[in-house]
Structure formats: C-alpha cells, structure tokens
Amino acid sequence: MVVWTGRNYRRGYLFHLQCISSKWTYSSTSTARPVIPKRGEKDFEPTSAGGSGLQLHVLDRSRNAMFGALRATRTIANKSISYAVWYPDIARAHVTVARGIHFTAMGHSVARQNAAEDGSSKLQKRLELLPEEALYLVERGAMLCFKQTQADITGMDDIEGAPMSVQQAFAEMIGQEDLSLEKYQVFAYFRRLGYVVTRSEPPTSAYPAPPPLQVQKAVSPSVFQRLYSLFPLFISRFSRIWRRSFDWWRPLGLGRWIYYDMKYATIFRSLRFIPSGHSVPPKSTEPRPVTKSSPYKIFYNIYKPSTSFRKTAPPPPDFFVVVVDARSTVMPSLHELTALFDVLPETPPPLPRQRGVPSAKPPNINAPASNSPLAPTLQPPSLSLRRMFRWMLPSTPAPPSVSTQQQKPNPFAALKAGKRSAVIAAVDAGNISFFRFSQGAFEEWPMI
Amino acid sequence: MSLITPSNRSKGRRKGGPRNNENNRIYGNPLPVIFNTPTERPPIYKALGLFGIPIHEILNPHCEGFVDVATRSVWVSDSKQSMLLWQRGFFGKGDLSRSEPSWLARQINARKQAGKGLTSEEITAKRRAERKQFKLDRAQAIAAAAADAEAAFAEGRVVPTPGVAPDGTRLIPSAATWKPSTSLEEVPQLTQDDDDEGDGDTELEEPLENIEHLQLTFPEAFFLSWTLDCLTVCNSEGEPLTLAQVWTLFQDAHSPTLLLSIPPPQRRFDNPFLVNYAVYHHYRSLGWVVKSGIKFCVDYLLYKRGPVFHHAEFAIVVCPVYEDPADQTNSPFDLQNASPFSWSWLSTINRVNSQVQKTLILTYVTIPALSRLREDVLSSPACLAHYSVREVVLRRFIPARMRD
Numbered sequence: 001m002v003v004w005t006g007r008n009y010r011r012g013y014l015f016h017l018q019c020i021s022s023k024w025t026y027s028s029t030s031t032a033r034p035v036i037p038k039r040g041e042k043d044f045e046p047t048s049a050g051g052s053g054l055q056l057h058v059l060d061r062s063r064n065a066m067f068g069a070l071r072a073t074r075t076i077a078n079k080s081i082s083y084a085v086w087y088p089d090i091a092r093a094h095v096t097v098a099r100g101i102h103f104t105a106m107g108h109s110v111a112r113q114n115a116a117e118d119g120s121s122k123l124q125k126r127l128e129l130l131p132e133e134a135l136y137l138v139e140r141g142a143m144l145c146f147k148q149t150q151a152d153i154t155g156m157d158d159i160e161g162a163p164m165s166v167q168q169a170f171a172e173m174i175g176q177e178d179l180s181l182e183k184y185q186v187f188a189y190f191r192r193l194g195y196v197v198t199r200s201e202p203p204t205s206a207y208p209a210p211p212p213l214q215v216q217k218a219v220s221p222s223v224f225q226r227l228y229s230l231f232p233l234f235i236s237r238f239s240r241i242w243r244r245s246f247d248w249w250r251p252l253g254l255g256r257w258i259y260y261d262m263k264y265a266t267i268f269r270s271l272r273f274i275p276s277g278h279s280v281p282p283k284s285t286e287p288r289p290v291t292k293s294s295p296y297k298i299f300y301n302i303y304k305p306s307t308s309f310r311k312t313a314p315p316p317p318d319f320f321v322v323v324v325d326a327r328s329t330v331m332p333s334l335h336e337l338t339a340l341f342d343v344l345p346e347t348p349p350p351l352p353r354q355r356g357v358p359s360a361k362p363p364n365i366n367a368p369a370s371n372s373p374l375a376p377t378l379q380p381p382s383l384s385l386r387r388m389f390r391w392m393l394p395s396t397p398a399p400p401s402v403s404t405q406q407q408k409p410n411p412f413a414a415l416k417a418g419k420r421s422a423v424i425a426a427v428d429a430g431n432i433s434f435f436r437f438s439q440g441a442f443e444e445w446p447m448i
Numbered sequence: 449m450s451l452i453t454p455s456n457r458s459k460g461r462r463k464g465g466p467r468n469n470e471n472n473r474i475y476g477n478p479l480p481v482i483f484n485t486p487t488e489r490p491p492i493y494k495a496l497g498l499f500g501i502p503i504h505e506i507l508n509p510h511c512e513g514f515v516d517v518a519t520r521s522v523w524v525s526d527s528k529q530s531m532l533l534w535q536r537g538f539f540g541k542g543d544l545s546r547s548e549p550s551w552l553a554r555q556i557n558a559r560k561q562a563g564k565g566l567t568s569e570e571i572t573a574k575r576r577a578e579r580k581q582f583k584l585d586r587a588q589a590i591a592a593a594a595a596d597a598e599a600a601f602a603e604g605r606v607v608p609t610p611g612v613a614p615d616g617t618r619l620i621p622s623a624a625t626w627k628p629s630t631s632l633e634e635v636p637q638l639t640q641d642d643d644d645e646g647d648g649d650t651e652l653e654e655p656l657e658n659i660e661h662l663q664l665t666f667p668e669a670f671f672l673s674w675t676l677d678c679l680t681v682c683n684s685e686g687e688p689l690t691l692a693q694v695w696t697l698f699q700d701a702h703s704p705t706l707l708l709s710i711p712p713p714q715r716r717f718d719n720p721f722l723v724n725y726a727v728y729h730h731y732r733s734l735g736w737v738v739k740s741g742i743k744f745c746v747d748y749l750l751y752k753r754g755p756v757f758h759h760a761e762f763a764i765v766v767c768p769v770y771e772d773p774a775d776q777t778n779s780p781f782d783l784q785n786a787s788p789f790s791w792s793w794l795s796t797i798n799r800v801n802s803q804v805q806k807t808l809i810l811t812y813v814t815i816p817a818l819s820r821l822r823e824d825v826l827s828s829p830a831c832l833a834h835y836s837v838r839e840v841v842l843r844r845f846i847p848a849r850m851r852d
Contacts (some may be wrong), residue, residue, distance in 0.1 A: 044590075047594060047598070052594075052598050052601075053598065053601055053602055054597055054598050054601035054602075054607060057601065189847070190847060193847055193848060193851060194851060195847065195851070248828050248829050248830040249674075249691055249692075249828065249829070250677070251674070251675055251829075252675055252676070252677075262483055262504045262506065263483075264477075264478055264479060267479065267481075268733055268734070268735050269733075271675055271729070271732070271733035272730075272733040272734070273733075273832070273833060274726055274729055274730045274733070274832055274833070274835060274836070274837055275833070275835070275836040275837070276730055276836060276837040276838065276839075277838065278838055280836075282769065282771075282812075282814050282836065282838070283771050283814065284771050284772075285771055285772040285773075285774075285817050285819065285820075286773065304850070304851060304852070305851055306851075306852065319845075319850075326791040326792070329791075330787075330788045330789065330790055330791070331788040331789055331790070331791065331794055332788065333769070333788050334767070334769045334812045334814070334838065337840060412761060415762070415807075415841070416807050416841060416843070417841075418840075418841040421841075423845050426791045426795075428791070433791070433795055433844075434844065434845035434846065434847065435794070435798070435842060435843070435844060435845060436841075436842070436843045436844070436845040437840055437841070437842060438840065438841040438842075438843070439839075439840065439841075440809055440838070440839025440840055440841045441839075442730075442731070442734055442839055443734065445734075446734040446735050447734060447735030447736055447752055447753075448478060448734075448735030
C-alpha cells in the first residue's frame with residue numbers, strides 16, 4: 001500500500017466551482033464525477049534539496065489528484081433541480097418548482113397578492129426563501145434562480161425572469177435583509193453539516209416565530225427591592241453583624257479559644273461575603289451600557305439534525321448563535337454578555353451517565369441551586385437548636401434527598417457546562433471560530 | 449519502568465495506594481488553623497459534651513513573615529513554618545524550587561547521591577532526559593526507514609510503507625512501547641557545588657544551611673493574616689505591623705510613585721491589590737486552592753484539593769469592569785484586561801488551556817464608581833463588599849461533533 005504525502009484537501013474547494021446547469025446541457029456520464037481523494041500522511045521536510053525522488057513522485061501524484069477533482073464538472077440530474085424567482089424589492093426568492101428534501105427545513109409560506117389574468121387579485125400562499133437560504137441552494141447547485149424582470153425573454157411560459165449566475169446571486173443577495181457575508185458563511189457551514197438554521201428574530205410577520213423561551217430575566221427591580229436584594233450575601237451578613245458585632249477587621253473573630261462545633265465548612269461559609277453570581281445585573285453609571293449598534297444579539301437558532309423539525313411549529317432550539325466579524329469587533333463586555341444571557345433559558349446541570357437501571361425521569365436539579373436572592377444562611381439558628389437536642393428528639397426521618405447516588409450531577413461537569421450558554425461565531429475572513437460562552441455558577445458548587 | 453510511558457496502574461489500586469493515603473495524611477488540612485478536642489477535659493466540657501455540643505480548640509500556628517515591597521511578596525524564612533503553610537492549604541512557593549520548598553532536600557540528595565526521596569524537580573529532570581533519548585531514537589528510526597523507502601523507489605521496487613518491516617514489526621518506536629536501552633543510573637546533577645571533595649561522610653563538608661524561604665503573594669498573605677489571623681507581617685526592620693498598616697502598605701505598593709518619597713495619591717477602588725484580592729478571596733472561600741497561573745497565560749489556577757492530588761481544572765482570567773468609564777480614563781493603574789481583548793488573543797489563551805485540559809473561566813470583577821462611594825470606605829476591608837464577581841465559562845464549540 002502506498003502512502004500518500006501532501007497537503008490536505010478541503011471540501012470547500014468543490015463548493016466554489018462555478019457551474020450553471022440548465023435545461024440545455026444534458027448532464028451525462030461523459031463528464032467525470034468529482035471524487036475527493038483520500039488523505040495521506042504528512043512528511044516532515046524534503047530530505048535533500050527539493051526533495052528526494054520518491055517524495056517528488058508522490059507529490060506529483062497528489063497534485064494531479066487535486067487538480068483532477070477540481071477540474072470535474074459538477075452536475076445535477078434534471079429531475080432533482082428546483083426553480084425559483086428572486087424579487088429584489090421584497091428580498092425573497094419565490095420557489096416555483098420545489099424538489100428534494102431541502103424544503104422540509106427551509107423556506108416559509110407567505111400570502112401574496114396574485115394578479116390573475118382577468119384583472120382581479122386574490123391572496124395566494126406561496127413558498128418563499130430568505131436570501132441566505134436561496135443563496136445556499138444556488139451555490140450547492142440544487143436550485144436555479146431567475147431574477148424578476150418585466151419582459152419575457154426566455155420564451156418559456158412557466159418561468160419568468162432572467163437566469164442568474166452564482167456570482168450574480170451573491171451580489172444580489174448579500175446585503176439584503178440584514179445578511180452579511182459572515183452570516184451567510186455561518187449559515188452555510190451549519191447547513192452543510194445537517195443542522196437546521198432559522199432566524200431568531202422574524203424579519204416579517206409571515207416568518208414562523210420561534211417558541212417563547214421560559215426565561216428568568218434579571219429585571220431591574222425597584223429601589224427598595226434593589227436595596228434588599230442587591231447584595232444578598234452582604235445583607236445576610238449585615239443582619240449577622242448586629243447580632244454578633246461583626247468587625248470588618250476580624251471577619252471570623254477567631255480570637256476566642258473554644259468554639260462550638262467549628263468545622264472547616266463553617267469557616268469557609270462565613271468567609272463568603274463578596275457578592276457573586278449573575279442574578280443581579282451589573283451596575284453602571286452609564287444609562288445604556290450596551291449601545292444599539294452592538295453586534296451581540298442572537299441571530300440564528302440552531303436545531304440538531306436528529307430533532308424532528310416542523311416549520312410551522314418549531315421546537316425550542318438547541319443552540320443560539322451570534323455572528324460577529326473577528327477583525328472589526330472585540331470580545332463582548334460584561335454588559336453585552338449580560339444582555340445576551342438575559343434572553344436565554346437556563347439548562348439544568350448535566351446528569352452523569354446512567355449505569356445499569358436508567359431512571360424514569362430526572363428530578364428537578366434546580367432545587368438546590370435556587371436563584372432566590374434570600375441567602376441560605378437564615379437557616380442555622382433553628383437547625384443548631386435541633387442539633388443540640390438531637391438525642392432528645394424522636395428520630396425524625398431524614399429529609400428526602402433530592403438526588404440519589406445515580407442522579408447527583410457531577411460538580412465539575414455542572415461547573416463546566418454553566419447555566420445559560422450562547423455560541424459566538426467569530427468569522428475571520430472565512431475562518432469561523434465558535435466559542436461557547438456560558439454563565440458560570442461557582443457559588444452554587446462550593447468545594448468545601 | 450520508564451517515566452514517559454503512561455502509568456498502567458490497575459483499576460483496583462487507583463483509589464487506595466500507599467502514596468495516596470500518605471498524601472491524604474500530610475495534606476489533609478485545608479487551612480493552617482486546625483481543630484482538636486483538648487486532651488484534658490474540664491468538667492464543664494464534659495457536661496456540655498453530654499448535650500451533644502462538641503467543643504473544639506483552635507490551634508493557631510502564629511507564623512511570621514517579612515514584607516518585601518520590591519517583589520510585592522511576604523517572605524517566611526522559618527523552614528518549619530514554611531512547610532506548615534505549604535502543607536495546610538498550599539500557600540506560597542519556595543523561591544528556589546518549583547512549588548514546595550525543597551531546595552534543602554535536593555541538596556541533601558545531591559550530596560548523598562541516593563535517589564531515595566526524589567523531589568518533584570528531580571523527577572521532572574529524569575523524565576525529560578528519558579524523553580529526549582526517546583526522541584533521538586525515534587528520529588534515527590524514521591531516517592532509516594525513509595532511506596530504505598528511497599532506495600526501493602530508486603530501484604523501481606514496490607515502495608514499502610515506512611515504519612513497517614517486511615515481517616510486519618514496527619520499526620519506528622512509539623512512546624507507549626519504548627524502553628530506555630541503558631538504564632539511566634546517574635540522576636542528573638542539579639548542583640555540582642561541593643561534590644568534588646565530599647566523600648559521603650558529612651564531617652568533612654560544611655553543614656548545609658537552608659537559604660530558601662517561602663514567598664507569599666500579597667493576596668495570600670492578607671488572607672492569612674486577616675481572616676485566619678495566623679500570619680504576622682513585619683516590615684524590613686522587623687517590627688510587626690498592624691492589620692491597618694498592612695492594608696495600606698499592600699495597596700501603596702502598587703502605586704506608580706512607590707520609589708519616590710512623595711506620599712501616594714488618593715486611594716482608588718481599582719488598585720490591583722484590591723481587584724486581585726477580591727477574586728482570590730472569592731475562590732478561597734468556596735474551598736478551592738488558588739495558585740498562580742502564569743504558566744498557562746492566565747491569572748489563577750484552581751485546584752480542587754491541591755496540586756499534589758490532581759491537575760488544575762480551571763484557569764481564571766481576571767477581567768476588571770469599571771462601573772464608571774471615567775474612572776478608567778483617569779486611572780494611574782493600567783489594569784490588565786480592563787478593556788475587552790481581541791478574538792485572536794482569546795483564541796490563543798483558550799487553545800493553550802485546552803491543550804492541557806483546563807477550562808477557561810473569565811472572572812469579571814466590577815469596580816465600584818468613585819462617584820458613588822466615599823473615599824474613606826477604602827480605609828478598611830469593608831470596601832470588599834462593594835465589589836462583585838461573576839464568572840463566564842468559555843469553551844470551544846465544534847459543530848461537527850455536537851451533531852449526535
């Protein structure tokens with residue numbers, strides 16, 4: 001077996017081929033089908049100046065394979081191609097002939113006035129595509145798009161308009177309806193992998209709206225509520241201050257010699273007086289810390305390929321994607337991230353793998369991680385009394401533990417997953433880097 | 449057994465093992481103060497014990513440290529106190545060692561030339577030497593295989609797959625199967641000071657004096673002296689400082705007018721000591737062991753129990769956020785990461801930490817506005833209640849793998 005040496009082949013080469021397939025050219029077996037060659041192992045360096053004989057031979061063979069793959073003409077069968085007409089004024093492509101499985105996940109139906117022959121117009125529903133969807137199908141070669149014209153030049157009755165090349169399609173559709181080249185690249189990348197991509201904010205009322213998300217928004221409370229809940233731990237400590245004459249110079253007061261039931265856990269718990277957590281929005285002296293022109297807004301809703309997606313009633317999305325240009329924007333600031341997280345739902349911490357018997361339904365893990373601003377430190381007085389006289393009290397049943405051994409989430413997995421997450425795609429001249437920003441919750445998973 | 453091969457301990461021995469038990473015994477206390485029940489029990493304790501009230505006595509090791517403003521650290525010279533601070537909570541770092549103050553142990557090992565108690569630096573040196581040898585062997589094998597393939601091609605024979613002999617054995621070694629050909633008997637000598645004249649007996653050699661000290665950063669030193677009251681900070685003349693003096697000294701050490709003899713300007717909330725201390729205190733209070741993260745391009749590393757148990761899980765980048773942007777423009781301190789940084793730098797840090805299986809956490813610390821609070825709030829640690837800490841977890845998202 002001969003080992004190939006050389007560069008790696010990017011699938012993207014094939015998709016940049018320019019190809020127009022129409023009714024006149026019959027795609028047949030005369031053109032070779034493009035084949036993506038197998039990758040081989042990389043060699044470290046040329047052994048002698050310019051490479052040894054074997055290396056040059058293998059390199060030539062690899063190059064020929066690459067050029068052969070690029071040279072082939074991409075074709076599509078006549079029976080599989082769809083047709084559409086692009087209307088620039090409404091920035092939509094109306095699909096006249098829809099074939100294939102693409103349209104189960106793309107396109108929406110819109111009612112438009114249809115001028116009939118006798119002059120009367122009536123509303124008719126037709127399938128329309130957003131610019132990115134139309135452009136994706138044209139680039140793939142699965143659809144032939146015509147631009148709306150006034151005169152009939154093709155001589156065909158069923159199709160009106162002038163045929164558009166791929167370059168013209170790019171020129172027409174990029175820039176319409178808030179679509180930039182970066183957003184299109186992210187859309188095409190996800191679609192090629194099989195995901196379903198829809199817009200988070202419907203551009204028109206006819207576009208199917210995503211389902212409303214159950215969000216616990218950090219609303220800006222009234223002044224009194226803010227005073228009470230602004231620093232939850234601080235307020236609880238404050239109440240302790242008056243009870244135990246809290247001295248900021250001696251936060252633990254370890255000067256005494258004897259202590260009742262002192263453990264390391266108690267020490268660590270009483271040291272947590274720095275406010276933390278995302279439940280309260282960060283303060284700022286500026287009235288609007290997030291400008292209107294900030295690019296950090298959710299743009300795409302992503303559904304995994306395995307979910308059953310219905311266009312009329314979309315399920316809750318799996319991921320939320322923001323698209324930014326990596327060269328011209330910087331990382332989001334805290335205020336922008338908070339504004340982004342406010343509109344997202346919370347995800348429960350990930351459960352460990354089920355070993356043996358699978359549980360029927362995972363319990364609500366959010367119970368211990370309650371987001372109420374009331375600190376849990378108001379419990380100790382009653383509990384300590386109970387503990388003091390435990391030997392006297394009848395044996396009370398232990399409170400039902402929320403999670404059994406199998407269902408308790410791993411703290412590290414929960415810390416790494418975070419509570420709400422958004423995916424930010426930073427596009428740098430065609431190279432897309434995806435980062436997942438999640439809200440951390442370290443204060444809910446203390447180590448001691 | 450070679451040190452570069454992955455250890456193949458059986459599953460049964462993973463939880464137990466003498467070394468783990470030893471570590472649990474030595475490093476079992478998370479803080480320098482320990483509790484114990486007093487041995488002699490006055491009757492009142494016994495009575496209280498009947499009620500189920502356990503009474504504990506707190507043992508406080510009163511350590512002493514000297515502040516060094518130029519390096520912004522507190523030095524603990526007594527070796528017993530250094531080991532105590534390291535073993536209970538992993539505070540500080542030996543200035544002549546990698547982490548634990550082990551310089552003296554290494555000198556003794558070098559003199560005795562007995563590799564009985566190898567320190568971590570010696571283990572690392574041995575592992576690196578073995579790996580270098582492995583890489584040399586591998587490079588030779590690859591060159592030989594390439595020469596064979598080249599000769600076969602020139603003659604027109606069928607070119608064999610490089611690295612596999614005709615009978616099917618692998619020619620190029622991999623890290624899992626390589627064994628050192630000659631056992632490395634010599635432990636790499638780290639110092640060659642007085643080995644020439646020494647001959648094993650210690651009478652002829654000068655006695656070793658431990659010149660190493662433990663270095664505590666300002667946040668660590670303030671945590672020990674403020675919350676636990678187990679460290680006394682002395683100035684260079686040896687006079688112990690009160691907590692209020694320590695508080696002001698630690699803040700002034702960051703001011704740019706330090707070396708001039710003019711008094712420092714108005715105290716501010718964005719002093720680097722305050723910002724870093726807020727983060728340090730937050731994670732220490734949650735039970736994490738917080739160490740410096742300079743090795744991985746970040747500010748702090750979080751360990752669950754300590755560096756001797758397991759590698760760090762999280763890498764913290766401290767990002768200060770000003771409530772009032774005017775404070776940032778007027779600030780004499782140039783706080784790092786105060787402005788959001790570029791995607792390329794974020795990508796760099798993320799990649800570096802992903803390679804070592806750590807999760808990157810951006811910790812945002814909000815700095816209160818000077819206009820909102822009076823300046824005398826800064827005179828005591830009460831100002832720490834006005835900061836707030838939020839975490840954002842950053843991970844790479846690979847759509848091709850999330851499809852399931």
